[in-house]
Amino acid sequence: MRLPRFDYLEPANLEETLDLLSTHRDDVKILAGGTDLLVRMKKGLLKPKKLISLKALDELSYIKEENGVIKIGSRTSLSDIIHSNLIQKKAEALFQACEKIGAVTIQHCRGTIGGNILQDNRCHHYNQSEFHRSGRQACHKDGGKICYARDEADRCNSTCQSDGATALMAIGANLTLAQKGGERTVDLDNFYTTDGIMPFAMESHELLKEIAIPIQGAKSAYKRLAYRSAIDYPIVCAGVLLKPSDTDKNKIADARIVVGAMGRAPLFLAKASSSLKGKNLTDKDAFKNAADISMNSAAPFAVHNVGATLEYRCDMVFEMVFQALEQAAIAVKK
Amino acid sequence: MEKIQITLDINNKPYDVRVYPNDTLLEVLRDELDLTGSKESCGEGVCGSCTVHMDGKPVRSCLTLALEAVGSKIKTVEGLASGEDLSDLQQSFIDHGAVQCGFCTPGMLMSADALLNVNPRPDEKTIRKALAGNICRCTGYAKIVEAVAHAGNPQDHCPDCKTGSKTVSKTKE
Numbered sequence: 001m002r003l004p005r006f007d008y009l010e011p012a013n014l015e016e017t018l019d020l021l022s023t024h025r026d027d028v029k030i031l032a033g034g035t036d037l038l039v040r041m042k043k044g045l046l047k048p049k050k051l052i053s054l055k056a057l058d059e060l061s062y063i064k065e066e067n068g069v070i071k072i073g074s075r076t077s078l079s080d081i082i083h084s085n086l087i088q089k090k091a092e093a094l095f096q097a098c099e100k101i102g103a104v105t106i107q108h109c110r111g112t113i114g115g116n117i118l119q120d121n122r123c124h125h126y127n128q129s130e131f132h133r134s135g136r137q138a139c140h141k142d143g144g145k146i147c148y149a150r151d152e153a154d155r156c157n158s159t160c161q162s163d164g165a166t167a168l169m170a171i172g173a174n175l176t177l178a179q180k181g182g183e184r185t186v187d188l189d190n191f192y193t194t195d196g197i198m199p200f201a202m203e204s205h206e207l208l209k210e211i212a213i214p215i216q217g218a219k220s221a222y223k224r225l226a227y228r229s230a231i232d233y234p235i236v237c238a239g240v241l242l243k244p245s246d247t248d249k250n251k252i253a254d255a256r257i258v259v260g261a262m263g264r265a266p267l268f269l270a271k272a273s274s275s276l277k278g279k280n281l282t283d284k285d286a287f288k289n290a291a292d293i294s295m296n297s298a299a300p301f302a303v304h305n306v307g308a309t310l311e312y313r314c315d316m317v318f319e320m321v322f323q324a325l326e327q328a329a330i331a332v333k334k
Numbered sequence: 335m336e337k338i339q340i341t342l343d344i345n346n347k348p349y350d351v352r353v354y355p356n357d358t359l360l361e362v363l364r365d366e367l368d369l370t371g372s373k374e375s376c377g378e379g380v381c382g383s384c385t386v387h388m389d390g391k392p393v394r395s396c397l398t399l400a401l402e403a404v405g406s407k408i409k410t411v412e413g414l415a416s417g418e419d420l421s422d423l424q425q426s427f428i429d430h431g432a433v434q435c436g437f438c439t440p441g442m443l444m445s446a447d448a449l450l451n452v453n454p455r456p457d458e459k460t461i462r463k464a465l466a467g468n469i470c471r472c473t474g475y476a477k478i479v480e481a482v483a484h485a486g487n488p489q490d491h492c493p494d495c496k497t498g499s500k501t502v503s504k505t506k507e
Contacts, residue, residue, distance in 0.1 A: 001377035005335050008355035008401050038397050039378045103467025108391035230466030231380050
């Protein structure tokens with residue numbers, strides 16, 4: 001499969017990169033590891049006139065702890081995250097998610113955390129070859145007015161299958177988006193639009209610069225279900241965070257449950273999360289109840305477009321959330 | 335769009351080549367430099383048959399632009415043997431029948447070589463994890479795992495290839 005033609009730009013530093021982004025805007029795309037972008041380009045889903053390579057931007061590759069916050073540069077490779085003691089100990093869900101992304105050959109230097117968060121939404125009606133798509137009318141994401149995943153849908157229902165984003169949302173991460181002359185910080189909770197065509201609330205001249213994770217004295221866990229242990233995207237995944245009470249270590253003071261691969265964005269489930277407040281860490285019934293609420297809350301968002309049947313994926317939301325809660329509870333008790 | 339002159343360091347030899355920005359490393363290796371050991375199968379990073387090393391780490395050459403490989407030390411499957419002498423890993427693949435149609439073998443070898451370089455005595459779980467990104471539709475993987483295990487421990491007795499042990503050390507859970 002040949003890539004379509006494009007011009008290749010290799011800025012030497014962040015300033016030059018933001019300059020180029022501000023000049024070319026919609027004509028360019030950012031190339032970090034390329035494991036998502038180049039595949040889409042090969043399938044003719046995307047034909048940017050120019051690619052800006054982040055190859056020389058080593059300044060965006062770091063993991064550090066500052067004032068109770070873990071900061072990760074957007075171009076940091078998944079391999080660096082997996083091997084970081086800081087991430088393994090204080091952002092368990094992110095470590096467990098990154099370990100599952102792609103395979104060793106993807107995680108080493110090619111796959112980056114920024115690329116994983118910003119990977120495009122997927123749908124098995126859309127992520128097909130040009131030949132396959134040419135045999136029928138274009139769907140919403142392909143520039144048409146039809147959704148093959150949900151009858152009479154007025155918008156694109158493609159699914160966000162990012163492992164990293166689901167785990168990061170669970171542990172309350174926020175993103176720093178840089179543009180020429182400034183930058184802004186946005187909570188991952190507020191980073192998504194409700195549109196599958198352009199799922200991220202960011203402009204074409206903005207660059208994801210940094211991911212910040214607050215250390216909250218809590219423990220997190222991530223579980224995912226996929227057909228193949230390597231390479232495959234999750235068909236359901238869940239990230240959870242459990243914060244024990246300061247006065248009683250066995251009680252849950254706060255919880256966050258996020259379910260991924262079930263909608264246009266990772267879903268923070270407020271009702272399921274708050275149902276755990278004040279509950280005991282050994283209370284399996286409370287976990288089952290939260291997993292049950294998660295399943296009921298997430299199901300309406302999902303459409304049948306990432307492989308397994310919708311019914312199976314909905315059932316598995318319960319399993320993923322319950323398993324992740326159990327794992328996080330064990331980590332808190334240690 | 336014009337061709338760009340670059341120099342690639344492949345198997346410790348410099349190669350001057352003119353490439354388009356949209357040429358992948360795999361296309362340059364196979365079509366321009368005649369290094370046809372690396373194979374293209376899926377072309378989208380799923381199968382692993384195009385695996386090569388960049389600075390000692392296994393990467394998908396079908397998803398790496400040739401321009402992105404400039405400045406890195408690249409090793410392809412052609413760089414494993416010294417002349418006519420196969421590497422221990424290659425010999426072990428032959429001895430254990432780890433090759434059937436052979437199309438996945440260059441990728442398997444490169445992923446396994448990268449593992450053995452950092453972990454010379456891997457257990458079965460480690461080997462299977464390192465090779466999880468490589469698909470083989472013939473062997474059922476068992477022979478490949480045995481071949482990699484033996485290549486890491488060539489001194490052990492092996493009834494299969496007469497020079498080493500067929501037994502793969504089981505993972506301690």
